[in-house]
Amino acid sequence: MSFEIPNIGDIEELLDQLCRATGNFKQDHNDLERIAALKAARRLVQALEKPYDMALMTGSSPxxxxxxxxxxxxxxxxxxxxxxxxxxxxxxxxxxxxxxxxxxxxxxxxxxxxxxxxxxxxxxxxxxxxxxxxxxxxxxxxxxxxxxxxxxxxSTPGAVAVLKFGFDVCMPLYAKAPEYFRENGFQTPLESNKGLFQYVEKTEESMWSLLFKNQENMDEFYVHMTGRKANRPTWIDWFPVQECIIDGFEDQEGGVLLVDVAGGRGYDLEIFHAKFSDVPGRLIVEDLPQVLEGMTLSPGIECQPFDLFEAQPVKGARAYYMKFVLHDWADRQCHQILQQFKGTMKKGYSKLLIEEVILADKDAEPIPSLGDWMMLAVHCGMERTRSHWERLLTASGFQVVKFWDPPYPGQSIIEAEVS
Ligand SMILES: C[S@@+](CC[C@H](N)C(=O)[O-])C[C@H]1O[C@@H](n2cnc3c(N)ncnc32)[C@H](O)[C@@H]1O
The missing domain is CATH 1.10.10.10 (Winged helix-like DNA-binding domain superfamily/Winged helix DNA-binding domain)
Known part of the structure; x- marks a missing residue:
């Protein structure tokens, strides 16, 4: 098939692909089939679009x-x-x-x-x-x-917060991105305090420091986080929690089953607690003190103020879960964060469970690829491929036990142990 100028043959083949993909989706309602159909539909649109129209559309896309x-x-x-x-x-x-x-x-x-x-x-x-x-x-x-x-x-608060974050916070950064990259030699920023956000805001502080100076902005951010997750299945719907975490838990006095590291307002731990209410062991959500202040959680979930860049305060837990945390940071800062688990995790017992989008090496989906740009703009962070995660974890003294992929489009779980 030629990808230069679509001819009728291309379009027929693309239409066939689309019909097959939608047929599969109609049959088994599998979300992966829906994504395949969407991809086929996009290819068809691209084939029908004229290059100069596509350029016009791109120029006016904001x-x-x-x-x-x-x-x-x-x-x-x-x-x-x-x-x-x-x-x-x-x-x-x-x-x-x-x-x-x-x-x-x-x-x-x-x-x-x-x-x-x-x-x-x-x-x-x-x-x-x-x-x-x-x-x-x-x-x-x-x-x-x-x-x-x-x-x-x-018209839901979560959707409004997602849109406002994308438009009010990210758009002004994207507008300055070409200028920033020209001045910085078109390179991925290596330090989290020298990124696009800092360039535009003329600061060395992280987005977090500025965001959390204002209670209203902070509250809005967590509505945004909840909005991003709403209506989506969570890791505990598909990950073998029983086999990987609960079985093998050493049920001693004060033993900690699960720590949600930088867990924000405790959304994920609440869901875990609702599903596994009878399991032994403590459940702890950690975040910056100003995030946890005044927060009410279900009985059975504890709060622990902490800083990602200081020694992990909860020792020897069965599992440390980190969701959407490391993608906020450049590699160097991720390395520093991972170092804080040294001397905390019990070798052969404690697990690190990292929940993140894993970028495909080829043919990456638009939502994770766009998310990568959001991380780049706001935090100097990034979405990573499998090989990138392996390199990062190995260099920080961990070994990957397994990459667990969900049965639908979404985040994977990287299970790792101290090596
Ligand atoms: C993208 S949010 C993810 C929150 C939660 N894991 C979730 O998925 O909803 C990143 C979290 O990192 C926390 N964070 C940022 N800098 C931190 C630091 N230096 N120490 C501890 N937590 C920090 C933020 O407060 C925020 O809750």
Whole structure:
């Protein structure tokens, strides 16, 4: 198949691939089949797209997220979801418009008659046109809109926080990235205090230090984290917790079964506790003191303030679980973090369980590849391939026991022990 200019033969073959993939998905509803179908659909779109149109689309691509961001400010998703039916732009609820932007909008909507389009009216329509084209709302008729599944999803706090983080925090960094990389010789930053975030914010502090100076931003960040995880299966749905962690646990007084290292507000440990409520051993969530302050967890889960760059305070636990932590840091900082487990983990007994996205060496999926850029921009971190994880862990005195892959697209678990 030629990948230069698609001809009818290419398109037929791509269509065949798409039909096969969607057929498989319809048959067994396996999420991996859904991803294969999505990939085939994307290849078909790429074959149909003309290069100059694709360049135009790329050049204007920030418009879509900015319209979604504006729609959040305008309560567009909430309004359509609450109406649960068709909404004519002319009858846009007045009470909602009050929360939109200002009195000016109220005024404009009040004076709209059937033939006059005021500038605000036109402006909202320009936003909705983009949202409809991108599938965020349904354009039922001329200036008549309705909610779809995406609209309803975008009216949830988790989705709003994910979008706000991507747009408000990451977009300004992406805008400066070409300038930063030109000045830094187009290299992956090696130190976490000299990255794009620090370049743009003119600081040597990490994103965490700045974020946690403001309680509201910190709370918003954990809503964002919860939003990223909501509706997705978790590791305990597929990982052999019983065989790998619970069996073999030395049930002595004060024995610790599981530590969630930099576990944030305890989301993952709560899920673990709900499923394995009867298991012996202590469950401990660790994070920075300001994160844990005032946090309420289910009875049976303890909090331990700590710093990733200081000696691990909980000694000899059966398992230390770290989710979405090491991808926040450059290799050098990961090495320092891993060193803190030395003298803490009991050889042949304690396990390190790292939950992260593992990037494919070839044909990487868009979501993890984009996540890699988010890590790069915000933290000087990265998503890593298997071979990269092996190198990093080996150099830090660990040996990989096994890479455990989930039966659906998502994060893997890297099981490691001190070597
Ligand atoms: C991306 S979040 C992941 C949180 C949690 N594991 C999860 O998956 O929701 C990274 C966590 O690292 C914590 N963190 C950042 N710097 C830290 C440090 N120096 N010491 C301890 N925790 C830190 C943050 O507070 C945050 O909760």
């Amino acid at each position: 418009v879509q997220p900015l319209c979604v961001r504006i729609a959040i400010d305008l309560d567009i998703f909430k309004t359509l979801t609450e109406r649960d039916g068709l909404v004519n732009l002319r009858n846009w609820p007045r009470s909602r418009t009050r929360t939109l932007c200002s009195q000016v909008i109220m005024l404009h909507l009040n004076i709209v008659d059937s033939c006059t389009l005021t500038s605000t009216f036109l402006w909202i329509e320009r936003v909705l046109r983009i949202l409809a084209g991108a599938g965020y709302v349904v354009e039922y008729d001329i200036r008549v809109y309705a909610a779809n599944a995406m609209t309803r999803y975008m």
